[in-house]
Amino acid sequence: AQSVAQPEDQVNVAEGNPLTVKCTYxxxxxxxxxxxxxxPNRGLQFLLKYITGDNLVKGSYGFEAEFNKSxxxxxxxxPSALVSDSALYFCAVRDPSGGSYIPTFGRGTSxxxxx
Amino acid sequence: xxxxxxxxxxxxxxxxxxxxxSCSPISGHRSVxxxxxxxxxxxxxxxxxxxxxxxxKGNFPGRFSGRQFSNSRSEMNVSTLxxxxxALYLCASSLDWPDTQYFxxxxxxxxx
Numbered sequence: 001a002q003s004v005a006q007p008e009d010q011v012n013v014a015e016g017n018p019l020t021v022k023c024t025y026x027x028x029x030x031x032x033x034x035x036x037x038x039x040p041n042r043g044l045q046f047l048l049k050y051i052t053g054d055n056l057v058k059g060s061y062g063f064e065a066e067f068n069k070s071x072x073x074x075x076x077x078x079p080s081a082l083v084s085d086s087a088l089y090f091c092a093v094r095d096p097s098g099g100s101y102i103p104t105f106g107r108g109t110s111x112x113x114x115x
Numbered sequence: 116x117x118x119x120x121x122x123x124x125x126x127x128x129x130x131x132x133x134x135x136x137s138c139s140p141i142s143g144h145r146s147v148x149x150x151x152x153x154x155x156x157x158x159x160x161x162x163x164x165x166x167x168x169x170x171x172k173g174n175f176p177g178r179f180s181g182r183q184f185s186n187s188r189s190e191m192n193v194s195t196l197x198x199x200x201x202a203l204y205l206c207a208s209s210l211d212w213p214d215t216q217y218f219x220x221x222x223x224x225x226x227x
Contacts, residue, residue, distance in 0.1 A: 032213060043119070043205050043218035044158075090158065094213050100171055101213035105158035 002027040002095040006106035013081045014114050021076040021089050021109045029097025033074040035065055038088040038108070047089075050074060061085070081113045116141055119208050119219035127225045133194040136222045140187050140208030147189040148216060149181060152203040163212055164189055170212065193224075201226045 003026045013019045025031055032051050036044040048059025055067045065076045074091060091106040120139045128134050140147050148171075149161040160173040164183035181191045187208075193200055203223050207216035 034215075036218070041220070043121075043220045044207075046215055046217060049215060092158075096213070102160050102163075102171055102173065103213075103216075104160075107157045 002031075002093055002104050004091050004093050004104050004106040006089075006091055006109045008109050009107075010110045010112065012112045012114065015083050016080050019078050019081040019085070019111065019113070021091075021111060023074045023076065023091030023106060024072050025074060025091070025093040026072060027093055027095040027097070029095050031074075032094040032096060032101065033065075033067060034092040034094070034103070035059065035063070035074075035076050036090045036092065038090065044090060047076070081111075083113045083115055086111055086113045119206055119217055121204075121206050121219040121222050123222060124220065125223045125225075127227060128196050129227050130196055130198060132196050133192065134196060134224060136191045136193075136204055136206075136224070138189045138191070138206030138208075138219060140189070140206075141217055144208035144210055144217075145187050146209045146212045146214070146216075147183055147187060148207045148209075148212075149189070149191050150205040150207065151175075152205055152221070153201070158205075161191070165212060196226045198226050200224065 005024045034049045035047040050057045050067045058064045088108045092103045094101045094103045122137045146165045148163040152158045163171040167183045178194045183189045203221045205221045206219045209216045
């Protein structure tokens with residue numbers, strides 16, 4: 001069975017500093033990996049995805065993520081955090097090996113960027 | 116392009132009642148999926164529809180059902196509501212499965 005872990009419930013960072021939100025996964029095949037952001041009382045917004053190709057994926061709003069197969073990780077990063085980046089971030093994995101591609105989401109990490 | 120829309124945004128029901136939620140996908144998207152988001156269980160996949168057919172289903176009881184219309188709009192129905200059904204119900208659309216999904220704002224269901 002596939003699974004996703006976001007080990008930190010909350011990440012605090014000062015505005016202007018780099019940020020990292022961690023995600024590790026477990027699948028039986030080659031994973032499809034996603035990051036989403038959720039603002040209060042809103043749905044999820046797609047940030048970026050990795051399916052194949054370059055391990056460094058660039059997405060919306062200056063975010064990027066690095067796929068590391070040996071460490072089964074897909075950490076979300078941004079070089080310089082903004083207060084407006086404060087939100088709930090979700091990592092998701094879809095395992096194509098079973099054919100269903102049903103996504104499994106992490107529990108979410110609350111990012112707080114301090115002015 | 117307009118995003119995914121969901122109606123109503125908020126709903127209050129009592130135990131034992133049934134409820135129907137509606138989702139209009141992004142124009143041109145034919146796959147519609149539904150998710151339940153709760154503080155305890157997080158985000159969980161309910162089911163996915165494409166061309167009016169349910170293709171994928173999560174691990175939820177039969178009280179949860181859905182359908183899709185020929186214009187790709189989808190409805191989700193929950194019968195015999197329980198307190199534990201209180202959640203944010205999210206709809207997502209994509210061109211097909213498993214393309215990137217785009218989520219609506221959700222329907223907040225409260226069961227009293």
